[in-house]
Amino acid sequence: MEDEKPTVYPYIPNSVPAVKKQMLKEVGAESVDNLFEDIPEKLRLKEKMNLPKPFVSECALRRHVEGILSKNKTCREYLNFLGAGCWQHYVPSVCDEINQRGEFLTAYAGEPYDDHGRFQALFEYASMMGELLDMDVVNVPTYDWFQAAATSIRMASRITGRREVLVSRTVSADKLSKIRDYCKPQIEAKLIDYDPETGQLDLDSLGAKVSSKTAAVYFENPSYLGFIEVNGDEISKVAHDHGAICIVGVDPISLGVLSPPIEYGADIVCGDLQPLGMHMQFGGGHAGFIATRDEEKYVMEYPSRLFGIAPTMVEGEYGFGDVAYERTSFALREEGKEFVGTAAALWGITAGVYLALMGPQGMLEIGKGIMQRSHYAMKEVSKIKGVRCPAFKSPHFKEFVVNFDGTGKAVREINKALLSHKIFGGKDLTKEFPELGNSALYCVTEVHTKADIDKLTEALKEVVG
Amino acid sequence: MKDITEERYVDGKPKLRRFHQARWDEPIIFELSNEGERGILVPEVEEELKGSVGDVLSRIPGKMLRKKRPELPELSQPRVLRHYVRLSQETLGTDLNIDVGQGTCTMKYSPKVNEQIARMPQVAEIHPLQDEETVQGILEIMYKFEQILKEISGMDRFSLQPGGGSAAIYANASIIRAYHESRGEADQRDEIITTIFSHPSNAACARTAGFKVITLYPNEDGYPDIQALSAAVSERTAGLMITNPEDTGIFNPKIEEFVDIVHEAGGLCAYDQANANGILGITRARDAGFDLCQFNLHKTFSAPHGCGGPAAGAIGVADELGKFLPVPVIEFDGSKYRLNYDRPESIGKIRSFYGVVPVVLKAYAWVMSLGAEGLKEVAETAVLNNNYVLKKLLEVPGVSAPYAKGKRRIEQVRYSWEKLAVDTGVHSEEIGLRAADFGVHYWTSHHPWIVPEPCTIEPTESYSKSELDEYVQIIRNVSDEAYKNPELVKTAPHNSTIHRIDHAPLDDPSQWAVTWRAYRKKVKRDKAGE
Numbered sequence: 001m002e003d004e005k006p007t008v009y010p011y012i013p014n015s016v017p018a019v020k021k022q023m024l025k026e027v028g029a030e031s032v033d034n035l036f037e038d039i040p041e042k043l044r045l046k047e048k049m050n051l052p053k054p055f056v057s058e059c060a061l062r063r064h065v066e067g068i069l070s071k072n073k074t075c076r077e078y079l080n081f082l083g084a085g086c087w088q089h090y091v092p093s094v095c096d097e098i099n100q101r102g103e104f105l106t107a108y109a110g111e112p113y114d115d116h117g118r119f120q121a122l123f124e125y126a127s128m129m130g131e132l133l134d135m136d137v138v139n140v141p142t143y144d145w146f147q148a149a150a151t152s153i154r155m156a157s158r159i160t161g162r163r164e165v166l167v168s169r170t171v172s173a174d175k176l177s178k179i180r181d182y183c184k185p186q187i188e189a190k191l192i193d194y195d196p197e198t199g200q201l202d203l204d205s206l207g208a209k210v211s212s213k214t215a216a217v218y219f220e221n222p223s224y225l226g227f228i229e230v231n232g233d234e235i236s237k238v239a240h241d242h243g244a245i246c247i248v249g250v251d252p253i254s255l256g257v258l259s260p261p262i263e264y265g266a267d268i269v270c271g272d273l274q275p276l277g278m279h280m281q282f283g284g285g286h287a288g289f290i291a292t293r294d295e296e297k298y299v300m301e302y303p304s305r306l307f308g309i310a311p312t313m314v315e316g317e318y319g320f321g322d323v324a325y326e327r328t329s330f331a332l333r334e335e336g337k338e339f340v341g342t343a344a345a346l347w348g349i350t351a352g353v354y355l356a357l358m359g360p361q362g363m364l365e366i367g368k369g370i371m372q373r374s375h376y377a378m379k380e381v382s383k384i385k386g387v388r389c390p391a392f393k394s395p396h397f398k399e400f401v402v403n404f405d406g407t408g409k410a411v412r413e414i415n416k417a418l419l420s421h422k423i424f425g426g427k428d429l430t431k432e433f434p435e436l437g438n439s440a441l442y443c444v445t446e447v448h449t450k451a452d453i454d455k456l457t458e459a460l461k462e463v464v465g
Numbered sequence: 466m467k468d469i470t471e472e473r474y475v476d477g478k479p480k481l482r483r484f485h486q487a488r489w490d491e492p493i494i495f496e497l498s499n500e501g502e503r504g505i506l507v508p509e510v511e512e513e514l515k516g517s518v519g520d521v522l523s524r525i526p527g528k529m530l531r532k533k534r535p536e537l538p539e540l541s542q543p544r545v546l547r548h549y550v551r552l553s554q555e556t557l558g559t560d561l562n563i564d565v566g567q568g569t570c571t572m573k574y575s576p577k578v579n580e581q582i583a584r585m586p587q588v589a590e591i592h593p594l595q596d597e598e599t600v601q602g603i604l605e606i607m608y609k610f611e612q613i614l615k616e617i618s619g620m621d622r623f624s625l626q627p628g629g630g631s632a633a634i635y636a637n638a639s640i641i642r643a644y645h646e647s648r649g650e651a652d653q654r655d656e657i658i659t660t661i662f663s664h665p666s667n668a669a670c671a672r673t674a675g676f677k678v679i680t681l682y683p684n685e686d687g688y689p690d691i692q693a694l695s696a697a698v699s700e701r702t703a704g705l706m707i708t709n710p711e712d713t714g715i716f717n718p719k720i721e722e723f724v725d726i727v728h729e730a731g732g733l734c735a736y737d738q739a740n741a742n743g744i745l746g747i748t749r750a751r752d753a754g755f756d757l758c759q760f761n762l763h764k765t766f767s768a769p770h771g772c773g774g775p776a777a778g779a780i781g782v783a784d785e786l787g788k789f790l791p792v793p794v795i796e797f798d799g800s801k802y803r804l805n806y807d808r809p810e811s812i813g814k815i816r817s818f819y820g821v822v823p824v825v826l827k828a829y830a831w832v833m834s835l836g837a838e839g840l841k842e843v844a845e846t847a848v849l850n851n852n853y854v855l856k857k858l859l860e861v862p863g864v865s866a867p868y869a870k871g872k873r874r875i876e877q878v879r880y881s882w883e884k885l886a887v888d889t890g891v892h893s894e895e896i897g898l899r900a901a902d903f904g905v906h907y908w909t910s911h912h913p914w915i916v917p918e919p920c921t922i923e924p925t926e927s928y929s930k931s932e933l934d935e936y937v938q939i940i941r942n943v944s945d946e947a948y949k950n951p952e953l954v955k956t957a958p959h960n961s962t963i964h965r966i967d968h969a970p971l972d973d974p975s976q977w978a979v980t981w982r983a984y985r986k987k988v989k990r991d992k993a994g995e
Contacts, residue, residue, distance in 0.1 A: 007838075007839075007842075009835065009839055011573075011574050011576060011834070011927065012839075012842055012843060012846050012927070013928060013929035014849065014850060014928075014929060015842055015846055015926075019930050020846070020849065022930070023849055023850075023853045024849065026856060026857075027849070027853055027855075028856075029849075029852070029873075032848070032849055034873075035845070035848045035849060035852055035873045036747055036748075036848065036873070036875075037873060038718050038873055039716050039744075039747065040718055040721070042721070043720070043721065043749075043753050044747065044748055045746060045747060045748055045749060045752070048838065049616050049746050049837040049840065049841075050837070051613060051616055051617075051832070051836055051837040051840070052613075052833065054833055054834055054835055054836030054839055055833055056834065056835075056836075056839075058576075061834045062578055062582065064833060065826075065829070065830050066582060066585070068602045068605050069582070069585065069588060069602045070602060071602035071605070072591050072599065072600050072601070072602040072603055073591075073595070073599035074586045074587055074590040074591055075591065075592055075595075076590050078595075078599070080592055080595075082592045082594045082595065084594060085817055085818070086592060086593050086818065088590075088592065090508065092504075092505045094505070094542060094545060096584070097546065098546075098553065099771075100580065100584070101549075101550065101553040102558055102560035102561070103554060103557070103560065103561060104553050104556055104771070104772055105558060105560070105575070105580070105769045105771055106558035106560045106561075106564075106575055106769045106770060107556045107557060107558040107771075107772045108559075108570055108572060108770035108772065108773065109567055109570060109770075109773065110556075110557055110906045111897060111898065111901065111906075112963070112966060113486070113901045113958045113961040113962065114486070114556075114906055115555075115556045115557055115772075116552075116555040116556070116961070116962035116963055117487075117553055117554065117556035118552075118556045118772045120491070120493070120555070121549065121552045121553075123493075123979075123980075124493060124495075124981070126979055126980050127493070127494075127495065127980040127981035128538070129980075130979075130980035130981070130983070131535045131536045131537050131982065132537065134535075136979070136980055136983040137979045137980065138979065138980060140773065141774070143629065143632055143816055144628060144816055144817045145817065146814065146816060146817050147628070147632075147816070174814045174817065175814070175817075177792075177814040178815065178816070180813065181639055181812050181813045181814065181815070182635075184639075184674075185674060185675025186675070221529075228525065228526075230526045232528075232529065233528060255531065256531065256534075256535070257525065257530065258525065258530070258531055259528065259529050259530060259531050259532070260531070260535075263528070264528065272817075279589035279590060280589070280591060280593070281588060281589055281591070282591045282592070282593050282600065282603050282819065282822040283593035283817055283818025283822060284588075284775070284818075284820070284821045284822035284823045284824065284825075285775075285823075286816075286817050287774075287775075294978075294979070294983050294987075296974040299977070299979075306979045307979065308978050308979050309978050309981075309984050309988075310966050310968060310970050311966070311970070312963050312964045312966050312967065313965045314963075314964045317490075317964060318493065319963050319964075319966035319967070320966070321966055321968050321971045322971060323977045323979055324971070324972060324977065325971075325972075329665050329666060329668075330665055330911065330912065332912075333665040333668040333678075333913075334668040334671065334672035334678040336665075336669055338669065338673045339631050339634075339635065339665075339666050339669035339673055340631065340666075340669075341629045341630055341631025341634075342629045342630060342631070342761075342763060342773050342774045343628060343773065343774040344628070344771075344773075344776070345771060345772040345773030345774045346771030346772050346773075346774060349549075349772060352494075353545065353549055355537055356504060356537070356540055356548070356549075357504030357540075357542065357545050358504065358505065358537070359502070359504060359538065359540065360534040360535050360537045360539065361503065361534075361539075362503065362504070362505060362506075362507055363535060363537065364531075364534065365507045366507045369507055369508065369510045371522070371524075372510050372514060373510065375518040375521050375524075376514045376517055376518050379517065379518065395524045395526065395529075415596065416596070419596055419598075424592065424594075424599075427594050446507055446508050449508075450511045450513060450514045453514075
């Protein structure tokens with residue numbers, strides 16, 4: 001008899017048979033089955049689902065999942081030089097400490113009275129990003145940079161009433177794919193060429209394509225290929241001269257040393273928060289930000305929630321709430337701006353913790369330190385025979401293109417060989433940018449020491465030699 | 466010595482806890498700044514390396530070099546920690562409260578073991594572009610989870626890429642568009658039909674994807690009107706995007722006929738399974754004829770809600786739509802897992818890389834702790850809990866459960882306080898603010914409020930009978946107060962971190978402030994903010 005007793009599930013308090021029986025009696029049902037009587041018999045699943053046998057104890061479950069995960073090789077065991085949209089930066093311990101707090105981790109959509117702390121933390125996140133970007137409005141994070149860029153473009157289209165966007169051809173193929181899918185019904189994306197020598201956005205190509213149909217010009221700084229776009233002023237001027245909006249995608253960790261895009265004419269700035277305190281998580285740590293000036297015509301086009309500060313009945317007490325909620329799809333369904341849903345708020349809180357820890361001096365030092373390391377890496381790698389590095393003659397931040405044409409080896413082969421040195425080589429660009437030849441995108445950050453970079457250089461020498 | 470239980474019973478009040486939300490009066494973080502303090506030091510650069518590269522900042526052209534330091538706060542590490550721990554205490558997560566009052570959100574228990582696993586380096590410290598050989602473990606988990614979702618939904622292919630439920634709904638709208646494009650009918654088929662009790666994102670995402678939206682309203686029994694559907698479909702119909710059970714908790718018994726009507730008109734049917742918790746192992750999307758569906762892994766599948774994300778959405782489709790799924794898809798050849806980008810008809814990318822991987826991992830671990838019987842136990846218990854709370858709440862003066870009289874509800878119930886509002890002048894929203902005084906959430910409902918003075922309660926499987934009784938007692942107490950002393954309710958909250966907020970500035974462009982710098986300029990008119 002003992003064995004036939006139904007299992008009591010730790011996560012399901014009322015799975016205790018006696019309790020269930022009592023509750024069924026209370027609701028006047030003979031069996032649980034009665035509760036589903038409105039689901040037509042024909043649609044009722046007759047058999048038990050064919051799912052793997054569960055690991056009902058926590059101990060066994062952990063062993064099972066950890067066993068599978070042990071097949072992964074991590075960037076702690078291997079030396080990693082991959083970036084390309086997901087970057088290995090150091091995550092301060094306090095960032096993890098805060099985002100694993102059960103109160104934040106398991107909260108959701110409570111009122112400002114239940115969840116004052118959630119509202120304040122997200123308001124402070126937006127406020128610190130505002131300082132970094134020198135802009136007055138920052139959203140509660142959206143999914144990632146892809147979404148932030150696509151939404152920024154649609155915002156620009158609504159503001160200008162125009163249906164074309166000019167996008168720098170150095171954005172990643174994946175991001176362009178997202179932009180095209182998301183903008184498809186309303187907006188056509190046209191590409192602006194780049195200078196093959198420097199990578200810089202080609203002002204002639206821009207001039208030839210910009211018109212009174214252009215809603216926005218979108219480019220990135222640093223670019224996806226790692227170099228710094230130095231002609232921000234000229235690009236934004238062309239956009240503005242044609243009544244278009246200038247959108248700049250930016251890596252926020254660069255902003256201790258690089259000018260905030262508003263300084264060179266950006267109207268909308270977007271990007272990813274992942275560098276600011278989020279682990280890479282196989283691409284699971286992304287969150288997108290969008291920032292603008294505090295002008296009604298911009299604010300009213302955000303689809304995201306915007307948390308604002310407001311007075312309460314008690315003098316000096318801060319309250320918070322939704323700014324201009326009536327623009328959202330929560331309020332207006334299809335009449336709202338695009339759509340809003342659960343995205344990545346906890347990473348926003350975490351990015352706030354990161355910026356509070358770093359402060360102005362930390363952001364300056366980390367930006368400078370990253371540049372010193374990446375420049376050292378470029379210098380050392382460029383000494384290898386047959387290797388051209390950086391492929392573009394421009395200033396760079398943390399990523400750079402390495403061309404292996406002169407080595408006679410394919411990036412794919414090189415990266416396979418680097419694995420035996422416990423190194424993850426840069427992203428293979430041969431399919432994404434065939435015109436760059438046999439090239440890879442390398443990333444160096446503050447986590448790398450001189451010895452790490454020297455190890456890469458030595459390994460590359462051996463591999464291509 | 467004073468007995469605490471006496472206090473709980475004073476004034477003939479029911480047995481309610483003496484809750485008070487944390488109140489730290491924590492300043493805005495900028496107000497805590499002390500010049501020169503540091504929260505963390507960044508790794509030092511070796512002298513030899515510095516010497517080798519020289520002055521790197523001089524390589525940045527003048528206008529691109531930041532001149533003015535960002536005015537971030539300057540704080541020591543313990544002060545940053547205390548600030549945020551205090552703010553966390555002023556936040557009422559599911560770990561703290563009987564979180565049944567945010568109906569449609571499925572506020573269930575998020576197992577700690579899954580969180581701990583998701584934070585291991587084997588998940589946290591892997592880069593998405595690593596050689597596939599080095600990420601076989603995580604690809605295996607993602608692939609296996611797709612197989613699990615196929616069995617739960619009956620669908621043939623899945624993608625875990627969308628960053629949340631709404632992103633998944635958008636992806637499905639995009640797939641519907643691609644399907645009609647592939648048949649040369651995209652221009653003609655430009656209408657999506659939804660229902661008013663389906664999540665607002667079904668309407669909003671369809672519009673964002675370029676469709677016109679037709680919204681069906683309920684008939685007098687609360688069911689989506691099948692005659693209205695028949696009148697709405699035409700050669701312009703691209704698809705149906707619908708929740709079931711709807712946000713009222715009522716299961717549409719004619720769902721198969723709905724699907725048939727749309728199919729006959731040449732449209733596709735997408736099932737928003739945000740409310741799937743009550744039907745796991747009971748009924749499946751594909752069996753009712755749906756072509757597409759989506760699950761919210763941060764709801765039904767127990768991953769925590771994180772103050773509003775990281776979320777994750779999973780989309781499932783029937784075989785013929787598989788070719789449109791976002792790239793890459795995960796494949797298994799019997800020995801190795803690989804990412805396949807070679808999908809010419811794919812809608813492309815919905816999100817960076819492959820999805821919100823730690824959330825997928827937590828969802829996988831949750832299913833693997835329960836199995837088929839456990840998932841059915843989840844659904845059955847959630848529905849039993851819901852019907853139990855329904856029974857108990859309907860004994861409370863002033864509340865009703867409109868529509869489908871005498872019928873069972875599935876995952877949640879949309880209640881109405883219309884009578885209470887008429888009797889006492891206390892509105893649903895105010896009931897929620899008073900409920901907060903007892904340490905629980907209470908949510909009204911999505912707009913528009915078709916049900917007057919609404920609230921939506923979703924007990925899930927995660928709370929015991931005695932906890933559900935406690936929640937009902939709180940609501941009963943607030944109702945009693947509304948009848949006896951409405952002012953007490955109308956001036957709530959009384960035990961919160963803060964007092965009533967004046968929301969007017971939040972809708973006034975001259976006063977709203979989304980950042981501290983905007984607040985200093987516009988409201989404080991502080992010189993430093995200029």
